[in-house]
Amino acid sequence: MKNKPNQLKYLKYQKNRNKGFSCRRNFLIFGNYGLKSINSGFLNFKQIEAARKTLVHNLGKNNKILIRIFPDKVLTKKPLEVRMGKGKGAIHDWVAVIKPGIIIFEVKYKDYDIIKKAFFCASQKLSIKTEICYE
Template sequence: MKQKPNQLKFLKYQKRRNKGISCKRNFLIFGNYGLKSIENGFLNFKQIESARKSLVHNFGKNNKILIRIFPDKVITKKPLEVRMGKGKGNIHDWISVIKPGIIIFEIQSLNYELVKKSFYCASQKLSIKTEICYE
């Protein structure tokens, strides 16, 4: 998975407020089980990648695991001990905005017990509350 997008119209965006329910990406397309968010938050690349590694560790490399989110928003931060003003800070991290209802991961599998165990391990790596959804 790529860590950041290749090209953006603007490099630094405003933060905005993260509230409301997701109207897009809230149903399964490719798999028959999914990990669905139930609260607002942000996920950075390291959290997504560690959850993906946890899923691959539990399922093996032969199963199809799809990641439905991508870190495409920039978070900026000014260095320590710098006074206010003088413009926006440097790029600190790339994040993905998460709203309730967004499907984060999808898996094509038949064994529900294995799915339940692996999704629990993956959800421990994320900073938001999640639940399992299925067709």
């Protein structure tokens, strides 16, 4: 997984408000268990990768783990103690926008107890509240 997209129309976007519920990516397609977000926020590449690694550690390498989000939005930040003006700040981080209801990970697995433990460990790596959803 790359930590930024190949091409964008504009490099720096406005942050916008992250309101409302997700009307897309809110149901399972590929697996029978999923990790669904409860509240809104941003997830950066390091958080997504850490959660993926814990899922692989708990479920094993041979199981299918699908990541349904991608960090394609840029956050900018100005250095400390810099005066106002002089344009928008430099790129600080690439993030994925998370709304309530978006499924972050999907897994095809049989044993619910192992899935519950794996998703709990993965959710500890994320900065948003999550829950387990299933078919």
